[in-house]
Amino acid sequence: MIPVDDLVARVKEYNPRTDAAKLRLAYEYARKVHEGQFRRSGEPYIVHPVAVADMLARQHLDDSTIITAILHDTVEDTEATHGDISKMFGEEIAGLVDGVTKLTNLQLSSTETKQAENFRKLFMATSKDLRVVLVKMFDRLHNMRTIKSLPLEKQARKSRETMDIYAPLAGRMGMQGMRDELEDLAFQVLNPEQRTAIIRRFLKLREKAGNVIEKIYEDMVAELTDNGIEAEVIGRAKKPYSIWRKMEQKEIGFSRLSDIYGFRVITSNEMDCYRVLGAIHHRWRAVPSRFKDYISQPKQNGYRSLHTTVLGRDGKRVEVQIRTRAMHDVAEAGVAAHWAYKDGQRAENPFAVDPQSWIAQLAEHFEASADDDEFFEAVKLEMYPDKVFCFTPKGDVVKLPRGATPLDFAFAIHTRIGSACVGAKVDGQRVPLWTQLRNGQSIEIITAEGQSPQATWIDIAVTGKAKSAIRRALRAENRSRFVKLGRELARVAFEQVDKRVTEKALTTAAQRLGLGRDSEELLARLGSGEIVARRVVEILYPELSEYRGDEIETRRAVIGLSPDQNWDRGPCCQPVPGERIVGITRPGRGVVVHAIDCPCLVEFEDEMDRWIDLRWHSGPHAAVHPSAFDITLSNDAGVLGRICTLIGEQKANISNLVFVDRKPDYYRMRMEVELSDTEHLHRVMTALEAESNVAAITRYRAGIDA
Structure with a gap:
């Protein structure tokens, strides 16, 4: 353990006016209240808070922050109270210790669906004084440095939390050295x-x-x-x-x-x-x-x-x-x-940011984003470094995530400009709307009166703000069509479990999906592909949506993996049981299963150590493997309903549907259907090819021009 004299000496090196007596008092108080407590490593617990204080002293922090570090676990883990801390060390330090305690008690999760909520909690909890989160960051750094004494399951959980929450936060706070170390320590646990x-x-x-x-x-x-x-x-x-x-x-x-x-x-x-x-x-x-x-x-x-x-x-x-x-x-x-x-x-560093204005700016920016997609996009823009900075013709800077397009740029300026966009110029040259923007480019958006968002824009846009605006516009413009299509998709899904679509069933499902009791909104979202019909059935009839009998469980459908390996189907080729397959290992993230003829496999030709020979388990598989089709249909009344019925008759479920192109006589759509195996795939394709209104149908694979 670091002796108190060494800690005081380190602080005095950069701050000769430090209150040494107060530092010693905090040290002795923490040692006393933590008496008899031990870490998993067997060390006395006091070793940890003193080590955190020493790390902060190496950053030349003020006395209050260092004393807070020494005391940061006292209220949480001992008989000490807020009143005790306030009486002995003053209200400022008591408030900081209280802030760290509340931050420790926040239920943070490393799952992606919780990320935005986590960061909102973090920023709201530290809006009064950023020193609270500084202590918490160094607390986490020391815990990661000594993580090997924890059980393996807890090591993995803490490491994922560090990688997903604390490391990005360190980067956003400008503490790049800490971010690098946190990521590497977590990497050592998650993927040794x-x-x-x-x-x-x-x-x-x-x-x-x-x-x-x-x-x-x-x-x-x-x-x-x-x-x-x-x-x-x-x-x-x-x-x-x-x-x-x-x-x-x-x-x-x-x-x-x-x-x-x-x-x-x-x-x-x-x-x-x-x-x-x-x-x-x-x-x-x-x-x-x-x-x-x-x-x-x-x-x-x-x-x-x-x-x-x-x-x-x-x-x-x-x-x-x-x-x-x-x-x-x-x-x-x-x-x-x-x-x-x-x-x-x-130190009066002219480049140091005022933390209060920094936090206030972030908090205001996050609170302004009511839409979930838009809010999470704002969080990612603030927390992660993968950004590009582009300029308007007037020289204003627009910040976007890497991979953003002129369409994202247009919506970032204003929803009205994005909705009316018909083209863009990058550095004076006309470019397609799907062009990926790079740092420092100047973007000019071309608009036209009467233009409105197109369905194909969803695949072009990257930012949550743009996607949300496009979806809202498409829902409003095509609501009646989406409601009609959604009703047809719901009918087919319900018939697969021998149930009828009733207004009461739709209202109940809408309520459980957070849409109030608006059944029409549910149907519109089904029709636009935002909600999958199978999800509605699972919510209402969970006992019927589970597959029974001798069907092979999805998690053990592939042979050739070790018991601890997870697997996912490659989104590029979407292999189904019956096709020849190969696995590509993803460090720390299991195995991706590809069809043997998937063009993406070319990228791994020089990494044969990542290849795994796999095969599908023989026997009946559940119809839960999505496969996409490119379908060209005649633009006649009732055609889409007949297609949905045909697929339902083949005991297949439509999980997604997107209109790719629409002409007066024909339209092209991409439909994702859940299948059991190659035989099921061929039955569905044969049934669709036999339909007179289907001009063409091909299996869609990402990266291949259908």
């Missing part, structure tokens, strides 16, 4: 094999190429010296999780991953940052589209730096971050830099 494999491959690469970091460091220092620039150069290899994430995002093997080295250049002033950039680009070739200027366009958490990627020695990509010492302090400490002390005084 992949982490070990990456470390092993990295060591082999280093053995083969020598110490590349040292060589590039020497080259960089020499170049800066030749240009008369004084700067500190720091080189490092990326952490295993960062490397793994890039491999997953780009879907490439380690051997094809190039930019695994990073360097920071720290200068004395802002002008030298740009001089360093010029020297580096003069010496090495810059990688196109990999330059970002966060000095002229800082992040909301105060982060400022120049980012560039160049081709260093032997053509290896090297990421370089260039910033001043003050910018570096903010980059390391994030919003915590606001409380940092230096030479006994609160």
